[in-house]
Each structure stands twice: as structure tokens, then as C-alpha cells.
Amino acid sequence: MSSKKKRVDEEMEVVGDDFEEDVNDDDDEEDEDYMGTQQNEEVQVEFEARMPEDSDFHGIRTLLQQLFLKANVDISEVANTIISQNYIGSVVKQSYIPEDDSDDDDMVDEDPVFGLTSVLNITDRKDLNCVGHIKTMLIEKCKCVAPEISQKFSQLINSPDYQLGLLLNERFINIPPQFKEMEKAKRKKMKYDFSHYLMICKTYRCKLMGGKQQKGGDAGEGQVFYTNPEEELIKEVSDFNFTYSVQSERDSIVDGKWNAEDQMEALRTVLIIPADKLPLAIQKIKSELGAT
Incomplete structure (x- = not known):
């Protein structure tokens, strides 16, 4: 394979779905025992982080879909931009795909994308339609928070005096995030020497706890997960943040854990992080979550 590979080893416990199919009365007990064993099987899976390639387009787009939901953002253009700047980001894939003799092979992605980490320079790439869409969406959402937060955000995202990078960190399973490529790009004097990072995080809160979004840039301190x-x-190292609801955009869209949690309200929390503070956060991640 032509792409540069960076190894990420991870053990993942796979718990089978609840089987809701009707079982005939004359089924053997051995079959039932086998099904029960399969549901709690522990599988060791090895992953690796690779440079994004053209073949990753649909996998990257699916990950972006779970972040942006029904927002008016051209996620296809975002995906293509990520692939075009593959020196700055990585996708996480399974290292080895075992052969499967199933007749349904053609219907399954043989090399799915499990995770994505990248950064999009929304100052330098302001002429892209997708960047304009993202900026317009966030400015509109920020109008509902405290005026001082809204003013600070509007100044930061519109001023040419700041270099703002949209930090993307999406995945389907619990794989450590990869943030190494940004420092490499900076050393090569590429356009990734940011003053600030902007990050849109998938968050949620209990409906009975949250209520309406409170002023101050956050939807109830201690209630957002x-x-x-x-x-x-x-x-923890961000300058400021604000949160908005995407509950109305959930229908018919698979969005992380929220489909199974009817008592949770789906949110997005926007973080503004000074570039010089991000390394501190990464060290905390490595220390507290065991990221490598």
C-alpha cells in the first residue's frame, strides 16, 4: 500500500447485538448456547493510522455526517479537502482484514474508516464553500449565547489577524486520537501555524436536567457530557466555549450513542483553544486516557 502507516494498537471488546429473531421451538439447545457465546466474544483487533486516500472518501464523509447532521455544510467538499491535504491528517483503519467467503462481500466496505483526525485552515481556505457554510452556521448558533461570547467569537472567526484551524476528531469506536501531524506541518513551514483551534464536539445532557441553554457560553455547567x-x-484549556442543541436534527440519522438514549438531548459544544495550550491538553489525554 502506498500510504504511509503509523501504528496504533488497541484491544476492543465486541459485544454482539441483541438478537430479536424468533427461534423455533425445536431448535437445539446447542444453537442457543452458541449464540450466547457469540454475543460476549472478546476479539483482539489491531488498528493503524494512515494517510487519507481517495478510497476513504465515503468513510470520511460518514464520520463528518455524524458531526454535522443536517446542517447546511457541504461535507463532501470537506472530505475531499481532508484527502487533498493528507500530509496533515490521518484515518484509522483495521490493520488486517481477514478473508471472508461470504457471498455478501461486495455489499460491505472491505476497508472501513473507524476514525479521523485532521485540521482545516478556515482562515486560509475561506473561499471554499464548505468553510463559508461552517462559519455561517457557527456565527448563527453563537447569537443565542451571552453577548460577550458572541462578540469574541465573531471577531475571532472573521478577523484576518488570527489563523484559525478547525480541529476534527471523529470516530466510531474508542481509539486514541492522533494529533501528531500538525507539529510536523508547522516545522515544514506549511500554513498550519495557527493562533487558535476551533473544535466542534458531540455532547449531550439529560433532558430533565438541562432545560434551556443558560447564558455564559455553556448549557448548564456540570450537566453537559x-x-x-x-x-x-x-x-479545560479553551479560552471560551458555547453549546447549542441539535436535537431536532437527530431523526433518521445515526448519531453516536444518542439514538439509544431517549432521555438525552443531543448538543454540540464549540471550543476555542489557543494553539499554545493544545499540547498541554494532549499531554493530559495521554496521561489520563492512555492515548499513544
Whole structure:
């Protein structure tokens, strides 16, 4: 394979779905025991982080879909941009795909994308349609928070005096995030020497606890939970943040854990992180979550 590979070893416990199919009365007990064993089987899976390639387009787009939901953002253009700047990001895939003799092979992605880490320079790439869509969406969402937060955000995202990078950290399973490529790009004097990072995090809160979004840039301190736990550590070094609801965009879209949690309200929390503070957050992630 032509792409550069960076190894990430991870053990993943796979718990089978609940089987809801009717079982005939005359089925052997051995079959039932086998099914029960399969549901709690522990499988060791090896992953690796690779440079994004053209063949990863649909996998990357699916990951972006779970972040942006029904927002008016051209996620196809975002996916293509990520692939075009593959020196700055990585996708996480299974290292070895065992051969399967099933007749349904053609219907399954043989090399699925399990995770994505990248950064999009939304200052330098302001002419891209997708960047304009993202900026317009976030400015509109920020109007509902405290005026001082809204003013700070509007100044940061629109001013040419700042270099703002959209940090993307999406995945389907609990794989450590990869943030190494940004430092490499900076050393090569590429356009990734940011003053700030912007990060859109998938968050949620209990409907009975949350109520309406409170002023002050956050939807009730202590009541917002992060789907990706490392992003809560990144929040600790952020300058400011604000949260908005995406509950109305959930229908018919698979969005992380929320489909199974009817008591949770789906949110997005936007973090503004000074570039010089991100390394501290990454060290915390490595220390507290065991990321490598």
C-alpha cells in the first residue's frame, strides 16, 4: 500500500447485538448456547493510522455526517479537502482484514474508516464553500449565547489577524486520537501555524436536567457530557466555549450513542483553544486516557 502507516494498537471488546429473531421451538439447545457465546466474544483487533486516500472518501464523509447532521455544510467538499491535504491528517483503519467467503462481500466496505483526525485552515481556505457554510452556521448558533461570547467569537472567526484551524476528531469506536501531524506541518513551514483551534464536539445532557441553554457560553455547567471523553480535557484549556442543541436534527440519522438514549438531548459544544495550550491538553489525554 502506498500510504504511509503509523501504528496504533488497541484491544476492543465486541459485544454482539441483541438478537430479536424468533427461534423455533425445536431448535437445539446447542444453537442457543452458541449464540450466547457469540454475543460476549472478546476479539483482539489491531488498528493503524494512515494517510487519507481517495478510497476513504465515503468513510470520511460518514464520520463528518455524524458531526454535522443536517446542517447546511457541504461535507463532501470537506472530505475531499481532508484527502487533498493528507500530509496533515490521518484515518484509522483495521490493520488486517481477514478473508471472508461470504457471498455478501461486495455489499460491505472491505476497508472501513473507524476514525479521523485532521485540521482545516478556515482562515486560509475561506473561499471554499464548505468553510463559508461552517462559519455561517457557527456565527448563527453563537447569537443565542451571552453577548460577550458572541462578540469574541465573531471577531475571532472573521478577523484576518488570527489563523484559525478547525480541529476534527471523529470516530466510531474508542481509539486514541492522533494529533501528531500538525507539529510536523508547522516545522515544514506549511500554513498550519495557527493562533487558535476551533473544535466542534458531540455532547449531550439529560433532558430533565438541562432545560434551556443558560447564558455564559455553556448549557448548564456540570450537566453537559462529552461523547469523546478526551474533548472534555481539551475544554479545560479553551479560552471560551458555547453549546447549542441539535436535537431536532437527530431523526433518521445515526448519531453516536444518542439514538439509544431517549432521555438525552443531543448538543454540540464549540471550543476555542489557543494553539499554545493544545499540547498541554494532549499531554493530559495521554496521561489520563492512555492515548499513544
